Amino acid sequence: MTQKQIAVIGGGVIGVCTAYFLAEAGHQVVLVERLSNVAEKASFGNAGVVAPGYVMPWAAPGMPKKILSYLFKSEAPVLLKPTLDRALWRWVRMWLAECEIDRFRINKARMQRIALYSRDVLGQLRQHYQLEYEQTQGYLQLFRTELDVQMAQPALAMLAENNVTHQMVDADQARIIEPALSKNTPLAGGLYLPNDEAGNCPLFAKQLRGIAQGMGVEFYFGSEVTSIAPEGNRISFRIDERDFSADAVVVAAGIDSTRLLAPLGIKVPLYPIKGYAATAAIRNYEDAPNGALMDESFKVAITRMGSRIRIAGMAELGSTTPALHAAALRTLAKVGEDWFPDAANYNTANFWSGVRPMLPDGPPLLGATPIKNLYINIGHGSTGWAMAAGSGLVLADIVSGRVPEIDMDGLTLARYG
Numbered sequence: 001m002t003q004k005q006i007a008v009i010g011g012g013v014i015g016v017c018t019a020y021f022l023a024e025a026g027h028q029v030v031l032v033e034r035l036s037n038v039a040e041k042a043s044f045g046n047a048g049v050v051a052p053g054y055v056m057p058w059a060a061p062g063m064p065k066k067i068l069s070y071l072f073k074s075e076a077p078v079l080l081k082p083t084l085d086r087a088l089w090r091w092v093r094m095w096l097a098e099c100e101i102d103r104f105r106i107n108k109a110r111m112q113r114i115a116l117y118s119r120d121v122l123g124q125l126r127q128h129y130q131l132e133y134e135q136t137q138g139y140l141q142l143f144r145t146e147l148d149v150q151m152a153q154p155a156l157a158m159l160a161e162n163n164v165t166h167q168m169v170d171a172d173q174a175r176i177i178e179p180a181l182s183k184n185t186p187l188a189g190g191l192y193l194p195n196d197e198a199g200n201c202p203l204f205a206k207q208l209r210g211i212a213q214g215m216g217v218e219f220y221f222g223s224e225v226t227s228i229a230p231e232g233n234r235i236s237f238r239i240d241e242r243d244f245s246a247d248a249v250v251v252a253a254g255i256d257s258t259r260l261l262a263p264l265g266i267k268v269p270l271y272p273i274k275g276y277a278a279t280a281a282i283r284n285y286e287d288a289p290n291g292a293l294m295d296e297s298f299k300v301a302i303t304r305m306g307s308r309i310r311i312a313g314m315a316e317l318g319s320t321t322p323a324l325h326a327a328a329l330r331t332l333a334k335v336g337e338d339w340f341p342d343a344a345n346y347n348t349a350n351f352w353s354g355v356r357p358m359l360p361d362g363p364p365l366l367g368a369t370p371i372k373n374l375y376i377n378i379g380h381g382s383t384g385w386a387m388a389a390g391s392g393l394v395l396a397d398i399v400s401g402r403v404p405e406i407d408m409d410g411l412t413l414a415r416y417g
């Protein structure tokens, strides 16, 4: 393999993993990040769940109806800010088409392929470097109603087909797994995935940044790439009116990737779907969760992060500012209060919002583009942390001319023709 000079644009968890694996493959790597550290945007406040067993697209059978039923409730998992943004409505149209059962099965299988691989790669990194990033083991889905249990059936069937270890549990069994789970909130059932896990994504990204720096990766913070252009066999990119060039460039700029790619004729239907997190110090440890949970009815995750509890989720469409919407914070507090009322004071939590770089169908886009030596690692949506390590390794393999260990069908730009 020839050593290349490679620039990775974006220092979220995806860019950091990409830079690490490129360096490990023997390349000379720089990572360019607009902000002052890694994992400051979507990768900062996410729920931390690494659940490849249950990774799935938001475009799922029954979802349009469920979302409509929530739109006018005061505590809801989905918020819609009225907007005439044509990109949003185009995205929604594409998303609706992907809610068909056949499309759901294809998209879920593709996502699961990269997520299961990613969990193994993450485990290898953890073991090799003895990483500690507040990880917990096990993932419990909570279904408040029979309707939620029914809606989970297509995904359940696929768990069995894919030999993913899982167990349907009743309310009593769920409380054996999570003894502090409140008895006052009705629970129709649960699904336990013992091999899924959770962990602090920015803590991991910072640790991997340190390791990558030790391998020679140079990090340029406070540097925004404003354009990219092919330059013979190389690729040039512009920062602060200065041009730089590399043998290859990997765009891993989260939601802002479209701004860099569109002028090159690479159009991807990425849309920012805003989410929220509330992080609170645990006040009673015996009343706190041990591992990660998902309130499937509200699509809100509850994660234990060391001495803190994080409640995160929500989907707000049409808002691109970091403003905190009171209704979203109410929903997060409700989920915390409903399941672990005495664990923390949710009203005094630290609140955060960030946008998921979402594609309408679900799986990310990895690998080459029509521009020679320009690669992408984008569109990881609501499960980017769960897919980061595997996506980084796949990208490094492709750039190095090696065949990735997983089948790339449906995970590349080719799926948009």
Ligand SMILES: Cc1cc2nc3c(=O)[nH]c(=O)nc-3n(C[C@H](O)[C@H](O)[C@H](O)COP(=O)(O)OP(=O)(O)OC[C@H]3O[C@@H](n4cnc5c(N)ncnc54)[C@H](O)[C@@H]3O)c2cc1C
Residues within 6 Å of the ligand: 009, 010, 011, 012, 013, 014, 015, 032, 033, 034, 035, 038, 039, 040, 041, 042, 043, 044, 045, 046, 047, 048, 049, 050, 223, 224, 225, 226, 252, 253, 254, 255, 256, 257, 260, 274, 275, 276, 277, 301, 312, 313, 314, 353, 354, 355, 356, 357, 378, 379, 380, 381, 382, 383, 384, 385, 386, 387
């Ligand atoms: C509320 C919420 C909960 C979530 N929960 C989970 C979860 O439990 N599990 C899970 O797996 N995923 C979860 N996610 C999704 C996950 O956080 C994202 O998929 C992931 O962080 C995306 O990583 P990224 O590196 O692509 O993007 P980002 O983290 O956004 O990183 C992109 C980086 O690129 C930089 N950048 C952009 N443009 C430029 C430029 N022109 N020049 C230089 N730098 C640039 C940005 O500053 C940023 O640092 C959640 C997301 C949200 C919002």
